[in-house]
Amino acid sequence: MPKPVIAIFDVGKTNKKLFLIDEEYKIVYERSAKFVETLDEDGEPCENLESLISSVYDSLHQVQKMEEFEIKAINFSTYGASFVYLDANGKPLTPLYNYLKAYPAELSKEFYAKYGGEDKIAQETASPILGSLNSGLQLYRLKKENPAIFAKVKYALHLPQYLSFLITGKALADITSIGCHTQLWDFNKNDYHHWVKEEGLIEKLGEFTAADTSLDIDYEGKKYKVGVGLHDSSAALIPYLENFNTPFVLLSTGTWCIALNPYNQEPLTQAELKQDCLCYMHFKGKAVKASRIFAGNEHEQQLKRIADYFDRAAYIFKHLKFNAGLFLKLAAKVPENAESVKAFTAVSAFANRDLSMFKTAEEAYHQLIYDLVKQQVYSLKLILNTGVTRIFVDGGFGKNAIYMHLLAISLPQIEVYASSVSQATAIGTALAINDAWNNNPVPTDIIELKYFSAIQRTV
Template identity: 80%
Template sequence: MSKPVIAIFDVGKTNKKLFLIDENYSIVYERSARFVETIDEDGEPCENLESLKSSVYDSLNQVLQLKEFDIRAINFSTYGASFVYLDENGEPLTPLYNYLKEYPEALKTAFYAEYGGEEKISLETASPVLGSLNSGMQLYRLKNERPELFARVKYALHLPQYLSYLLTGKAVADITSIGCHTQLWDFNKNEYHQWVSAEKIIDKFGEFTPADSTLKTTFEGKEVSVGVGLHDSSAALIPYLANFNTPFVLISTGTWCISLNPFNQEPLTASELKKDCLCYMHFKGKAVKASRIFAGNEHEIQLKRIAAHFDRAAYLFKHLKFNPGLVLKLVSKVPENQNIQTEFSLVSAFPARDLNIFQTAEEAYHQLLLDLVKQQVYSLKLILNPGVTRIFVDGGFGKNAIYMHLLASAVPDIEVYASSVSQATAIGTALAINDVWNSNPAPTDMINLKYYSAIQRTI
């Protein structure tokens, strides 16, 4: 008998993955692909949209041939901030522009002058001013720089919704994409921002559709339910929301360390926006207050500096154990370490530190983590609110015992856990439409936790 499964396309900037997930949320099949980037008309690198489209069709064709699986539903999660512009025949009119593409300063100035200034727009849309990373600004640019092409745009779909469109032929807009640092959504009014209507862009987005809805379609003779697609950061939060009811903050760590608080719906302040706070969108349509720091990137840079200074291989630091004696020594050596629970900083102090003051590479590395944790807690406190009892840390720093012990020491009133969900984005994307393909309720044991207890916190 064939095993009921859902097919999930998880499309990152580098890796494109297809998972089959069974009713117990075990990944029973996985394949991945990488495409060579193409270039846009300005010679800038961008996603190869044709390769991506072909890969969706080809890989779906292949897994539908597997007799051991009964694919009941399909859903998509991708990186955000990029639009696919379709003509009336559903064909892309432009490349999928890279969200890191430089934005014309004159056009940016004109936009904010017209609509009330950077601070006003940022506050209303919960989006820092990020140029092309504000996907609404990409549409504004297309309209102003290439009006003839813009006139031919029937639909502007964020990438997850474009992939859904490939199977359903239905153009939809989803709150997790529209609501994430796009400058398109007015968080105070809970509707598209006034400038979107004023610029006559609102009609390009397709029908606004709940993120947990599906559409029945037939692909290669097989009837399946197809989801509308999700922004990947919102999808990764869903397993935590499914497993925990008490208020928590998730710190997702990688190159960026993003603190996500789905229990804080307070409007962003101008001060918070200047400190790199923003709002994501919960797949049920609630704001998720978030703050971010470039700490993973900083860790890599400074780790290389320490390794070079002490003539050590950088990979050896991954196996370092937490050494409380070293931390006590550093408290005496570096005065600001004495206030680990009270003094925090928006930037890491470590880049300015003289490595000659440290006797060993291990000592220097502990100080690096002390400085990064001070920065992390500063960022965390920007979005922390009363009632939060737990912090979950996933990603690279969750596997770093030194970081975890120091973080637990810095916030003694909150339980701190290292957490991990295998393929959290894909699992969250499946959970969003669980009821249409799965005869079982969502499992409550899919997250692995390691608790850093009060005893371990003693420094």
């Protein structure tokens, strides 16, 4: 008898994956693809949309033929801040522009002057000023720079909703995409911002649909429940929301270290926005206050500096254990270790440290991690609020014993856990429409936790 599964398309900037996930939330099949980027009309690199479309259809066609599985539902998660512009026949009108593409300074100046200034728009939309990463401004740019193409646009769909459109033929908008650093959504009014209405964009954004909605679709002679798609960062939070009732912060660590607090709906202040805070959107439509630092990137750069200086291979640092005695020696050697970070900075204090002050590479690496942790604690405190008792650290730093011990020492009033969810984004995307395809209760063992206890904190 075939195993019931949900098919999840998880599209990142680098890897495009298809997962089949069973009713116990075990990944039973995985297929991955990578595409060579193409160029837009300005010669800028961008996603190869044609390859992506072909991959979705080909991958789905392949797993439909697998007799050991019965696909009950399909859903999608992708990176954010990317629009696909469709004509009346559902055909893309432009390349899939890269959200890192430079935004014209004069057009930005014109927009903010027209609608009340950068500070006002940023605060109302819970979106720092990020150029093309504010995807609403991409649509504004198309209208101003290419009105002939804009006039042909029937729908502007964020990438997750476009992938859903490929299967359903329904043009939809979802809050996890619309509400995440797009400058489209007014968090105070819980509605599209007035500039979106004044520019006549709403009718192009598709029918507003709840992120946990599924549609009954006949596709190639088979019936499926098909989701509307989710922004990947919001999807990755869902396993934690489903498994824990006690208020928590998820610290997702990678190139960026992003702290997500789904229990803080306080409006962002100007000071918080200037310190790189923003709001994501909970798949149930609540604001998720977030702060972020570029710590993973700095870790890689400074690790290379340490490795080169001490003539050590960089990979050995991944296996270093926390050395409490070494940490105590650093407290005497680096007086500011006893002080908390007083202001937001783009990089930690380690970037300016003279490596000759350290006797060994291990000593220097402990100091690097402590400097990053101190910066992280400052960033965390921007979004922490009363009632949060746990921090879950996933990603690269969650596997770093030195980082986890020092974070636990630095936050003695909060339980600190290293956590891991295998393919959290894909699992969360399946969970968003669990009730549409799965008759079983959500498993309680999706997340693996390692608690850094009070004993471990003691130095």
